[in-house]
Amino acid sequence: RKEVEQDPGPFNVPEGATVAFNCTYSNSASQSFFWYRQDCRKEPKLLMSVYSSGNEDGRFTAQLNRASQYISLLIRDSKLSDSATYLCVVNRGQAGTALIFGKGTTLSVSS
Amino acid sequence: GAVVSQHPSRVICKSGTSVKIECRSLDFQATTMFWYRQFPKQSLMLMATSNEGSKATYEQGVEKDKFLINHASLTLSTLTVTSAHPEDSSFYICSAGSKGERSHEQYFGPGTRLTVT
Numbered sequence: 604r605k606e607v608e609q610d611p612g613p614f615n616v617p618e619g620a621t622v623a624f625n626c627t628y629s630n631s632a633s634q635s636f637f638w639y640r641q642d643c644r645k646e647p648k649l650l651m652s653v654y655s656s657g658n659e660d661g662r663f664t665a666q667l668n669r670a671s672q673y674i675s676l677l678i679r680d681s682k683l684s685d686s687a688t689y690l691c692v693v694n695r696g697q698a699g700t701a702l703i704f705g706k707g708t709t710l711s712v713s714s
Numbered sequence: 715g716a717v718v719s720q721h722p723s724r725v726i727c728k729s730g731t732s733v734k735i736e737c738r739s740l741d742f743q744a745t746t747m748f749w750y751r752q753f754p755k756q757s758l759m760l761m762a763t764s765n766e767g768s769k770a771t772y773e774q775g776v777e778k779d780k781f782l783i784n785h786a787s788l789t790l791s792t793l794t795v796t797s798a799h800p801e802d803s804s805f806y807i808c809s810a811g812s813k814g815e816r817s818h819e820q821y822f823g824p825g826t827r828l829t830v831t
Contacts, residue, residue, distance in 0.1 A: 646807050646822045647758065690757060701748050702809070702820055706757040 606630060607705035609691050615711045620681045624708050626674040626691030633693040636667055638676045641688045641707065650676075650689070681712045717741055718810050720823035727798055728831055734794045735826045737808030743788035744810035748820065749781075752805040764791045798830045 609626045616622050628636075636653040651658065653665040653674055664677040674691055691705035717740040727733050737747055745766050750758040762783055763771045770783035782794040791810075795802055805827050809820040 644805075644827075646825045648822070649819070652819075701760050701763055703760065704750075704758040 605705075606703045607691055607693055609705040610708045611706075612708035613711060614708060615713065616681055618681055618683060618712055618714050620712070621677065621679050622681060622710060623678075624676045624689055624691070624710075626676075626705055628672050628674065628691075628693045628703075630693065630695060630703075631672065632696040634696065635694040636674055637692040637702070638663075638665060638674075639690040639692050639704070641690055647690055647692075647704075678710075681710075683712050683714060686710055686712045718744075718808065718821045718823040720806075720808055720826050722826060723824060724827045724829075726829045726831060729799050730797055732794055732796045733798055733828060734792055735806055735808075735828075737791045737793070737810070737823050739789045739810040739821070742810075744791075745788060746811045747785060747791040748809045748811070749783065749791075749793050750807045750809070752807065752825075758807060761793075795828065798828070800830045803828055803830045 607628050610624055614622050638650040639647040640650045641647040651660050651663060651665055653667045655667050657666045662679045666675045678685060688707040688709045690707045692702050694700050694702055719738045719740055721736045725733055747764040749761045751761055752758045760773050761776045764783045764785040766785045766788050772778045780796055785791040805825050807822055807825040809822045811820050
């Protein structure tokens with residue numbers, strides 16, 4: 604089983620749509636969870652950390668369910684500029700350990 | 715946020731030659747740095763964890779004699795791809811971990827695109 608698994612995508616949505624990405628992870632010792640965004644041929648950039656209580660940052664909402672080892676990202680009111688690949692990322696255990704990336708889900712927002 | 719640089723950003727080399735990639739943390743000390751590579755349409759795959767002053771820890775399947783890692787100071791780690799072959803062509807990205815209450819965060823360099831001809 605892969606350490607981090609994501610929806611295969613791609614997701615093609617119109618502007619203004621709401622889209623949800625799902626992710627599962629296999630290591631129950633993981634303590635830190637993130638969503639990164641990666642644009643074509645660029646390095647990944649941190650979109651948001653994910654906390655057990657769920658957290659929101661503008662149009663983006665992340666949820667974490669430790670019991671089922673499941674992470675989600677909800678994007679509301681999609682913009683053209685949201686088009687990118689979204690990477691679900693967990694760490695291996697204690698703070699400061701390596702990050703393990705999911706394969707990513709590609710989002711394409713069209714006008 | 716913290717800044718991590720990589721050099722070079724792009725390199726083309728001939729098969730059989732060696733290539734060195736530098737990763738620097740510009741405004742903080744990084745006791746641990748990580749090296750990843752990304753093949754087209756694939757995700758980032760962890761290659762190794764680089765610890766300052768000690769040997770790197772390599773992931774399963776990554777040849778330590780081919781991918782030499784040196785972390786001689788708290789702000790610099792280098793990855794040398796020895797005897798590079800076309801299948802080593804990839805996007806190599808480093809990251810550096812911070813300390814203290816932000817130790818769960820990592821800061822990524824802009825990546826180095828290696829093409830081996």
